[in-house]
Amino acid sequence: MSKVLNAFLTENLKELREQGLYNEINPLEGPNGAEITIGGKQLINLSSNNYLGLATDESLKELAKDAIDKYGVGAGAVRTINGTLDLHVLLEEKLAQFKGTEAAISFQSGFNCNMAAISAVMNKKDAILSDELNHASIIDGCRLSGAKVIRVNHQDMDDLRAKAKEATESGLYEKVMYITDGVFSMDGNIANLPDVVKIAKEFDLITYVDDAHGSGVTGKGKGTVKHFGLEKEIDFQMGTLSKAIGVVGGYVAGTQELIDWLKVRSRPFLFSTAVTPGDVAATIGALQIIMDSTELHDKLWENGDYLKAGLQKLGFDIGASETPITPCIIGEEKLSQQFSKRLMEEGVYAKAIVFPTVAKGKGRVRNMPTASHTKEMLDEALSVYEKVGKELGIIS
Template sequence: MSSPSLTRFVRSSLEELKQNGLFNQIDALQGGNGPTIRIKDRSLINLSSNNYLGLASDERLIAAAEKALRQYGVGAGAVRTINGTMEIHGELEAKLARFKQTESAIAYQSGFNCNMAAISAVMDAGDAILSDELNHASIIDGCRLSKAKVIRYKHSDMEELERVARAARESGQYAKIMVITDGVFSMDGDIAKLPEIVAIAERYDLITYVDDAHGSGVLGEGAGTVKHFGLSDRVDFQIGTLSKAIGVVGGYVAGKQELIEWLKARSRPFLFSTATPPAIAAACVAALDILMDSTELQARLWRNAEYFRQGLEQLGFRTGHTETPIIPCIIGEEKQTQRFSRELLAEGVYAKAIVFPTVPKGLGRIRNMPTAAHTTAMLDEALAVYGKVKKRIGLE
């Protein structure tokens, strides 16, 4: 029998979410997550996937995973520091370091784990973290876990960043100060001002930390936002995910050899979680080989993204300040945003609503993610549906 107080809390909280248009319905896919998906026996154009390059269903990755599955088995069987490290894990980390142009790299089970692990392994009480106000939830949680003083600065406001950096350094209160930013911000698609951030960091002796989950595989000929700006030798932490452009799952930290050795000795998710399944690691290696061998997929991704963004703007939609293949279609009020998404779905386009608390109240949007795997015909069909739904619900 459930606790009555728990039952009351859950029921009232769920009802409040539904009343405010904030309840998210989870849909199960009948197959892979590609440019089209199948849900409840309907084929839909998929604009909600992080599978930027279409690698999640690539036969080369599948073959690599199958081979590793036969060689190593289904699971690693232990944490990395006991006997869960297999040769394929070392191969993955060496390849990640080459991919990110750093001395070394460490792989984790998820991108979220990276931020929980890396921040708290280096920062502690007595330190300070300067964090962009729109940083990802995993950064926020990693900062909390570290017990360091967190000082938020306005989104991409370099004057404010310099002001808080100077004040933190001149106060003499903190042993270490870190500045943390997303490389690409996941809700608006804008790119961090890394050259300015790095310059400020060097003036005030700040540790630099870039979470490039949405930049890796997309910017910098695939190597990410840091490479895009030519800063590979001037950023201390490069964080990435293996679940977006790479098409699989996992995350990593790339940086100096000594830093990676410290993370392997002290980061708790590495020490206390079973290692990534070897088949997953092998698929990631195959994806990195593809990305380092050719930029064809990135070029196709950017062509599709630009085509779709221009199409939305021609229909009169606001796409904000996006500079990447993340294309928000800003609707505004939460219930109307949810309704717009439902109407798209009814017409055969799967594009999820993003509302508070993920984005500020009144700035609900449909976040579109065209990929390298979409055809022009698919994008044209989706744009036609957008125009139809806009007219139907009378959106200005």
């Protein structure tokens, strides 16, 4: 190995470990459900994005198996050559129906979506107003576009209006976009889309909502844009198929013209092999389940409210969460890591989230209850939280 590279890696890994910022990966020995097995030990799982439990749904497994038998394990090419199967077309029709738009395009991941869609429309002649707590994939997608990125204070509509006015009246930019998470993944709060739309109309902003943590969760499952009834007002509805949907992939939903443009100008669509047939078939099935019934959605919210109330009663700081995502904000990074480790030793898997995922000094354990958890599991988890929280002086 290069001496320079070796010195860089050794020094920086040591520094991360000393600061409590090094992330240890714990491989699962089985499915990612309400309970998981790590190192031979069964744990209550509060760290999964599998909100509705669909990642382990038996009917979706059968759909995936049947698709593999019919189409094979891979699509075999990029979408624009001959990697587009009739399944991909069905998926995109289902996504447009799900999101209430004219059309949709699917990608290999949610991260790919943001890298693809932002840079396909925005360029160095443009500006992007971006909420300061937006997901890393949004930040990277904005950077890739070459547009001027203007950070907007989190959920601050006065700051958004002022910066929108300045950007649009400066004469420096051809187009201006405002981009926001629909549900902010670290805090669980919901974007103020009604006011966003009012400001966007005033200044002719392009609107882009990343609803990775909203699809399947808000709007009775249809997402945050649907929650506010703004399907006709938001230009880009982006989401992932790997969280509440339970499979893998991402999508953008919007007008037919927008989707036609993304199919000829978004680079991951043009240069990456299409999503596998089994995944596409399972995704179509998952979307149908969500569209047919709110049973899983309702159970998710019931469990989320129950856990949230229990943690608040114990004295934990859960921030301003408005969704089942429930952080326990600890602050100091090493203490957050220690708290997570002790929870795991006591039978609860809740991963510590520290810088750079959240700001320094805002370390936390993020809880992700799902529709698959039982009240008994949540009660047991709360008992462990009380024990460990008092042991470490986090609660009294």
